[in-house]
Amino acid sequence: MGSVNEPADRTPATDTEDGPRIKELRELAIHIATGAAEMAARMRHEGVAVAATKSSSTDVVTEADRATEQHIRELISRARPDDAILGEEGDSVSGTTGLTWVVDPIDGTVNYLYGIGSWAVSVAVVEGEPEPTSWRTLAGSVVAPRLSEVYSAGAGEGATLNGRPLRLEPHSGLSDSLVATGFGYESARRTAQGRVVAQLLGSVRDIRRMGSAALDLCAVAAGRVDAYYELGTKPWDHAAGALVAREAGAWVGGLKDDERESERMLVAANPGISKQLRAALRDAGA
Incomplete structure (x- = not known):
């Protein structure tokens, strides 16, 4: 595989x-x-x-x-x-x-x-x-x-x-990266996700929330955002978009190097910042 x-x-x-x-x-x-x-x-x-x-x-x-x-x-x-x-x-x-x-x-x-x-x-x-x-x-x-x-x-x-x-050009430096994310529908989950965003916000250029996981992944592929992450996505949310991002050269997976994208966590990022972003997410409690 x-x-x-x-x-x-x-x-x-x-x-x-x-x-x-x-x-x-x-x-x-x-x-x-x-x-x-x-x-x-x-x-x-x-x-x-x-x-x-x-x-x-x-x-x-x-x-x-x-x-x-x-x-x-x-x-x-x-x-x-x-x-x-x-x-x-x-x-x-x-x-x-x-x-x-x-x-x-x-x-x-x-x-x-x-x-x-x-x-x-x-x-x-x-x-x-x-x-x-x-x-x-x-x-x-x-x-x-x-x-x-x-x-x-x-x-x-x-x-x-x-x-x-x-085809993505390598981008390094999390501090000047634009990062997209999404939130769950349940109040408790959104509150917890909000705490992660609050901690991450000081480490990146800014945060975007556009409301479609598929389009967030495609935005990474197109270089419109430097990364996207979200907890709780379903298979149909990201099946096509993850392939688009990966084939454009993005890193796509979970929080660890050997993890595939799943409902536990989905991260898609310019390869130059993927390790930094995932470390920041882990530090923030994602």
Whole structure:
């Protein structure tokens, strides 16, 4: 499977036996995510309604979340009926190919609800058990229709934004780094996360909270922020975005060198500051 942060400039997948498969899966991920994003944007224009809440009263699900995920599932089942599906809003679907599509129909639902443009559709396909600590992400796409942005990546193929290659330049110095983060929906967790931010704030340039894990990861890939960290993200929140960041050259994992990204902690950072940031997070009690 390779190391946690295999260099993005390794031999392109298209030069290997796996290359054509990854290219095909990447194109399909882009197609599905783009179509679903257009549907979600149209539904938002027509009006949005809260369908339910989940972990707390602030953790909302809209009718568009459910309709968009159903649309994604139908597209996947039509194109690859034997693959498994893991989505945020519906039951898991088993498969026989060893591949699982991990989908978030609207990442940044609160932004979507309030008419803030920082939300996206995230579609990824992984190989192996559908668990971030063990899977291998083959391809993924994150599409933000209100920002007119289509991110995509394939394992060993690099990452792109609207077709333009993304490649990070090394950045050193945590004190002049812009760091993004996110907060959980439960009050007690947010309070604890706030204490970590308060301690970290004096060690970095500034903090940003944009409300979409998928787009935070893509922002790292695009160099718009130098790092992103968050506790409590789910597999569908980061499956595609983590691949985009990693393929752009970012360090992606947990708090330790040998940890994969997981619900316990997700860190994505310019490789020049990843060790400093993770040490600062540990010191802050993250």
